[in-house]
Amino acid sequence: MKKSVPFARRFKQVVSGALIALAASTVMVPVASAEEKDSFKLAWSIYAGWIPWKYIDESGLMKKWADKYGIEVEIVQINDYIESINQYSAGQFDGVVATSMDALSIPAAGGVDTTALIVGDYSNGNDGIVMKGSSDLKDLKGEQVNLVELSVSHYLLARALDSVGMTESDVTVVNTSDADMVAAFNTPEVKNVVTWNPLLDEVLTMPGANRVFDSSQIPGHIKDLTIVNTQTLKDNPALGKALVGAWFELMAEMGTDSEAGQKARAALGEASGTDQAGYEAQLAGMKMFWQPADALTFIRSAEAVEAMDSVRQFSFEKGLLGEGADSADFVGISLPNDKALGDTGNIKLRFDTEYMQMAADGAL
Structure with a gap:
């Protein structure tokens, strides 16, 4: 097995994410400016649970699904994880990959209404x-x-x-x-x-x-997400359909020992500085949601609500929700089944299952 290189997930987070997001907000594109369009950009950084976006891009899967809905989606690798979220928060990308904690403490805490479009996995020993x-x-x-x-x-x-x-x-x-x-x-x-x-x-x-x-x-507490701007998604449902469709088509292959699945894992191992065995070792420390139904079952569970509540409490205690936050309730989080955490008048992080449900129903 080749020696793997450190994945760029969750690093350079020594400064409060909320402060970074607030700084970025000085150049942030106003949410009101979101409108119907046909070209989008998604940023990703290297981690076992996010690098599939590279394969989706290079294999033509993204183009296939984008063409289906008459749009274009540019998938861009950003080597600095936190910087990629800052750029998303500033309106330079329509979507980005992030952990649930960073999605809350950076764009959401900075005032950017954000939707968790894809719940891809959670750390399960990594x-x-x-x-x-x-x-x-x-x-x-x-x-x-x-x-x-x-x-x-x-x-x-x-x-x-x-x-x-x-x-x-x-x-x-x-x-x-x-x-x-x-x-x-x-x-x-x-x-x-x-x-x-x-x-x-x-x-x-x-x-x-x-x-x-x-x-x-602590299963389910460290979640890996693909997040998008809520207003952009509302104005452009084709984006949600194309991203979710492409993601779960690859997951259906990657989660098997088929020739296609092994080819994908080998390519992603090489892309992440290791090999197929090295990449599979990383996957072993994660609970991957190979099927949209599995992601839906998890994010709708009571355990997922408890995990998100724990994450927001920690974020508040560490000052990650910003200087204006007087409690963990400052930023509202909407969850499936009409559940919510925090201020329902200030919902800034949304776990929207609409598109994953469409994938599960074969309706994309």
Whole structure:
């Protein structure tokens, strides 16, 4: 297996996402300017759950579905994950890939009404806490923990500590770039890290390393989404149909051992700096929704509501909802089955199942 390169998901999030989004809002295209059009742009960054957009683009699947609805969709790779969300927030893209936490804390908190069009997967072991010389999470008390501050790693730590009756005040968080994480853990001074794959697998190969908590213990909390501007989607339903149609056509192939599925996984492994086996190892740490019905079942569940509530509470506690937020209710989140979290008069993040339902019904 080739050595994989660090995926660009969830990095450079050391500054409050809401502040970044607010800065971007000074050049933001007003929502009211959205209108019917026939050309769109989607931004993506490298992570196992998002790189399928590259294959969708290069295989011709996107063109096939765009042609069906008489539109054009340009799929653009952005190497800096947070910057891609900033550019989306500023109106330079109609859609982007993001975790649910970043979708809330950057565009939604910045005032950009955003729809989660595709719920692609959730981390199911790809994010974890590793301790050197101990396998007991409680031994973190009084210790330093290295992680990318204000990222989903920070969130994972908070949930892990809560599971053993501890809080962040019981540890000292040391902000560490993902690029430096493996090297840091290889020094005697750094004993505890929180990171994501492929870095997670690398640190676990080191002597004395123990995985003490991972995202499989909080299923559904770290979700990977394809999000789009709500007004743009409302004015251009063809965009939603084309994106969802192309995505789930590929998923139906990728989730099988067919020749087409293996070809796609091999191509995506090479594109992400590894090989087919390396890419499949990444997929193993995720709960992929190969079929739209599976995504629908999850996002309509009580567990999905609880997970999103936990994420918004953490985001508020860390100041990610902006200086004007006086509670976690500041930004409203709409969920399926007429459920909502927060201020229903300020809904800025919407989990809209209309298009995934169309895919499940074979109606695209």
